[in-house]
Amino acid sequence: MAAKTTILTLPKEEFVHPGNRACTGCGLSIAYRVGLKALGPDTILVVPPSCLTVLQGLFPVASTKLPCLNVTFASTAAAATGVREALKAQGRDHTRVVAWAGDGGTADIGIQALSGAAERGDDFLFICYDNEGYMNTGVQRSGTTPQGAITTNTPLKGKQQRKKDVPAIMTAHGIDYVATTSAAYPLDLYDKINKAIALQGTKYIHIHTPCPPGWGYEPRYSIKIGRLAVETGYYDLYEVEKGAFRLTGASEKLLEKQQLVPVRDYLQSQARFRVLTEDQIAELQAQIDAKWAMYYQGT
Amino acid sequence: MHIIEDGNAAAALGVKLAGAQVIAAYPITPQTPLTEKLSEFIESGEMKAQYVPVESEHSALAACIAASSTGARAFTATSANGLLYMHEQIHWAAGARLPIVMCVVNRAVGAPWNIWNDHQDSISQRDTGWIQMYACDHQQIIDGVLKAFALAEAVSIPVMLCYDGYLLSHTYMPFEVPEEEKIARFLKPFAPAYALDPDDPANLNTVTLPDVRVDVNGETAHGYMEIRYLLQEDHRAALTVAQEIEDRFTEVFGRGDDALLEPYRCEDAEYVVVGLGSLTYQLHDVVDTLRAEGFKIGVLGVRLYRPFPSEALAEALTGVQEVIVIEKALSYGYEGALCSDLKAALCGRQPTVTGMIAGIGGREIRTADLTDTLRAHVRGAPDEDPGWIGIRL
Amino acid sequence: MGTRGYRYKTSHSLSGPGDGGKTGSWRIQRPVIDLERCTPARRGTEVCFICWLYCPDSVISRTIPPVIDYEYCKGCGICAEECPTKAITMIDEADAYQDDEGLQACSTEGPRPCT
Numbered sequence: 001m002a003a004k005t006t007i008l009t010l011p012k013e014e015f016v017h018p019g020n021r022a023c024t025g026c027g028l029s030i031a032y033r034v035g036l037k038a039l040g041p042d043t044i045l046v047v048p049p050s051c052l053t054v055l056q057g058l059f060p061v062a063s064t065k066l067p068c069l070n071v072t073f074a075s076t077a078a079a080a081t082g083v084r085e086a087l088k089a090q091g092r093d094h095t096r097v098v099a100w101a102g103d104g105g106t107a108d109i110g111i112q113a114l115s116g117a118a119e120r121g122d123d124f125l126f127i128c129y130d131n132e133g134y135m136n137t138g139v140q141r142s143g144t145t146p147q148g149a150i151t152t153n154t155p156l157k158g159k160q161q162r163k164k165d166v167p168a169i170m171t172a173h174g175i176d177y178v179a180t181t182s183a184a185y186p187l188d189l190y191d192k193i194n195k196a197i198a199l200q201g202t203k204y205i206h207i208h209t210p211c212p213p214g215w216g217y218e219p220r221y222s223i224k225i226g227r228l229a230v231e232t233g234y235y236d237l238y239e240v241e242k243g244a245f246r247l248t249g250a251s252e253k254l255l256e257k258q259q260l261v262p263v264r265d266y267l268q269s270q271a272r273f274r275v276l277t278e279d280q281i282a283e284l285q286a287q288i289d290a291k292w293a294m295y296y297q298g299t
Numbered sequence: 300m301h302i303i304e305d306g307n308a309a310a311a312l313g314v315k316l317a318g319a320q321v322i323a324a325y326p327i328t329p330q331t332p333l334t335e336k337l338s339e340f341i342e343s344g345e346m347k348a349q350y351v352p353v354e355s356e357h358s359a360l361a362a363c364i365a366a367s368s369t370g371a372r373a374f375t376a377t378s379a380n381g382l383l384y385m386h387e388q389i390h391w392a393a394g395a396r397l398p399i400v401m402c403v404v405n406r407a408v409g410a411p412w413n414i415w416n417d418h419q420d421s422i423s424q425r426d427t428g429w430i431q432m433y434a435c436d437h438q439q440i441i442d443g444v445l446k447a448f449a450l451a452e453a454v455s456i457p458v459m460l461c462y463d464g465y466l467l468s469h470t471y472m473p474f475e476v477p478e479e480e481k482i483a484r485f486l487k488p489f490a491p492a493y494a495l496d497p498d499d500p501a502n503l504n505t506v507t508l509p510d511v512r513v514d515v516n517g518e519t520a521h522g523y524m525e526i527r528y529l530l531q532e533d534h535r536a537a538l539t540v541a542q543e544i545e546d547r548f549t550e551v552f553g554r555g556d557d558a559l560l561e562p563y564r565c566e567d568a569e570y571v572v573v574g575l576g577s578l579t580y581q582l583h584d585v586v587d588t589l590r591a592e593g594f595k596i597g598v599l600g601v602r603l604y605r606p607f608p609s610e611a612l613a614e615a616l617t618g619v620q621e622v623i624v625i626e627k628a629l630s631y632g633y634e635g636a637l638c639s640d641l642k643a644a645l646c647g648r649q650p651t652v653t654g655m656i657a658g659i660g661g662r663e664i665r666t667a668d669l670t671d672t673l674r675a676h677v678r679g680a681p682d683e684d685p686g687w688i689g690i691r692l
Numbered sequence: 693m694g695t696r697g698y699r700y701k702t703s704h705s706l707s708g709p710g711d712g713g714k715t716g717s718w719r720i721q722r723p724v725i726d727l728e729r730c731t732p733a734r735r736g737t738e739v740c741f742i743c744w745l746y747c748p749d750s751v752i753s754r755t756i757p758p759v760i761d762y763e764y765c766k767g768c769g770i771c772a773e774e775c776p777t778k779a780i781t782m783i784d785e786a787d788a789y790q791d792d793e794g795l796q797a798c799s800t801e802g803p804r805p806c807t
Binding site for chain 1: 700703704705706707708709710711712713714715718738739740741742744745746747748749750751754761763764765766767768769770772773774782
């Protein structure tokens with residue numbers, strides 16, 4: 001296994017320009033900036049409408065240094081396939097093809113194309129940055145918005161349904177590599193992307209991506225909140241390699257520690273969870289405890 | 300080589316000869332045999348291309364859009380609701396100026412479900428910015444695929460080659476297969492002005508503002524409106540380019556004629572019937588009958604529907620007393636789209652234009668019915684506007 | 693001047709900084725590094741660089757000492773929040789603007805060390 005990347009070994013070269021239109025303290029900006037370092041220059045990106053479209057710039061200026069194809073919302077994975085097949089047809093197959101979509105473009109409108117491509121095993125890496133809602137259109141609920149979160153179309157009671165587990169869906173496709181990571185753990189993110197792009201076939205990485213305006217917290221807390229999600233056992237960092245599940249990084253450390261930060265700390269750090277009742281918080285804590293009890297048992 | 304095959308096979312052979320590099324398609328009747336044939340060519344090694352059996356038509360065109368943006372010659376095919384499911388991507392391909400070729404094997408659209416032929420599918424995509432060619436027989440299908448790629452790549456606009464489901468797709472006819480050794484003289488390898496390339500990075504189809512904006516080199520780049528203006532300008536220029544390509548095809552392969560219109564016995568005609576696709580060839584028989592009866596009538600097939608050959612039509616119909624448009628589609632609440640287009644093209648000129656609808660959802664268009672309807676019409680019998688030929692209410 | 697001669701007929705964007713303008717103007721607060729407390733500055737060796745790692749906008753250099761590009765820094769404060777030695781303080785932009793030093797730092801001459 002490759003040595004873990006450290007701050008000092010992380011490549012210095014930047015592929016995202018400053019002065020882009022991402023919000024102040026944007027979690028995606030951190031993930032994208034570090035993610036592109038892992039991908040390197042021999043990469044073609046495919047991006048559907050999302051906050052990333054805005055971050056990447058308005059014609060005729062691009063805030064990214066890599067070639068990128070902007071595509072329609074539902075078509076990301078199919079477009080990534082098209083890029084790959086065209087490269088194959090031209091003998092340019094060394095180039096990496098990476099689709100980078102938001103949670104709406106992955107879990108909701110994009111899931112058909114993603115599922116189709118994964119079933120075919122088309123050769124590209126699909127990255128979902130999950131900020132848990134339609135943030136670019138003004139914070140509406142998505143399939144991955146967590147239960148209880150206030151959004152602009154669940155404005156009073158919060159979302160009633162549970163978060164859709166996209167990494168589990170992707171794992172069920174039997175692809176060789178599925179991983180979760182977080183914008184708050186950029187080195188973990190870097191290593192997982194690096195690992196994924198070396199493999200053939202469809203790979204999937206899910207990035208938990210704190211969003212100051214969408215989640216309701218001060219921009220300076222983006223890393224702290226992302227970290228809390230992991231330390232509370234609410235969001236887990238893991239890999240599924242050829243079907244084998246393994247907690248990684250900070251989540252793996254929690255296995256040894258066997259002590260989770262109460263989820264209340266995470267929930268109370270964000271305005272979107274302000275309508276959660278004590279009962280709901282207790283229920284959520286129970287769900288997390290049950291999940292971690294299984295992890296502790298190794299199941 | 301002279302062979303007897305069905306229309307879908309003619310299309311598949313054309314795609315093979317054209318050297319499409321990426322093919323993505325989703326099955327739908329009556330397009331299916333075309334893409335089955337292509338996957339067979341590729342699996343057997345007879346054709347060197349990437350075949351992507353996508354999970355939807357939306358993805359089929361997505362893959363083609365991406366492949367074309369990455370520098371590969373891309374092809375897809377569909378029919379009816381498959382075409383409608385692509386709709387967003389159809390606009391996208393034109394706006395991104397990608398020379399994709401798509402065969403539309405014309406079929407009625409739901410609801411209710413109907414798998415038979417009419418033109419409602421492709422006509423509904425009239426305003427997407429694609430070039431639309433209509434084939435009347437198998438020769439026009441196989442040659443048309445080659446011409447479609449040549450035209451698309453010359454003007455950077457995608458092309459739909461439309462042909463009638465079943466009537467052409469599933470019927471067997473003799474046709475000439477263009478000689479493989481001559482292809483290179485007609486169709487050069489695909490070399491777009493730009494293809495996605497890490498050595499020359501660009502971000503394509505980014506959000507574009509209503510107004511112009513200065514780029515990183517200090518030059519003023521287009522706003523959205525300029526980009527769309529240029530699409531329209533190049534679309535109109537494609538009328539001339541299409542004829543140049545037709546002439547080059549004739550020079551290389553020894554057949555071909557008029558890329559825009561196909562007149563039959565129109566020389567001294569007082570009445571001219573205008574239509575699209577195989578119906579116009581059926582009308583040849585009707586015209587022969589009516590001519591024998593003394594009526595001065597002809598047929599004018601529209602081979603290129605978008606860009607609309609307005610000037611060529613106006614010229615071809617000069618001196619004609621009345622034009623009767625028979626079409627297999629209509630704009631609900633008004634009339635057939637071709638009829639409206641023709642009225643606009645002929646505005647202020649001599650011929651009056653009458654619209655008729657036929658063959659919706661595969662309703663059989665009997666040659667005898669066509670003959671009777673047209674005979675009665677030119678004799679001055681009143682008919683509904685638009686008159687529906689073969690309606691049984 | 694019209695765009696008739698522009699080289700592309702599509703939306704074809706070329707890479708460059710500042711698509712969103714001088715995003716330093718978004719700041720309400722400005723991060724200021726106390727070099728006495730900054731580990732790489734203090735030790736003079738390549739170490740820490742946590743501010744560089746977490747900066748969403750790559751406006752903190754991976755140098756000794758780290759330098760903040762105020763032309764583009766949006767002032768999110770993640771660097772101040774994550775700095776393990778609390779070497780970075782967020783100060784009100786209005787106050788920073790009052791003194792000459794701040795005005796110079798905000799000039800368009802490019803990144804310069806904040807002292």
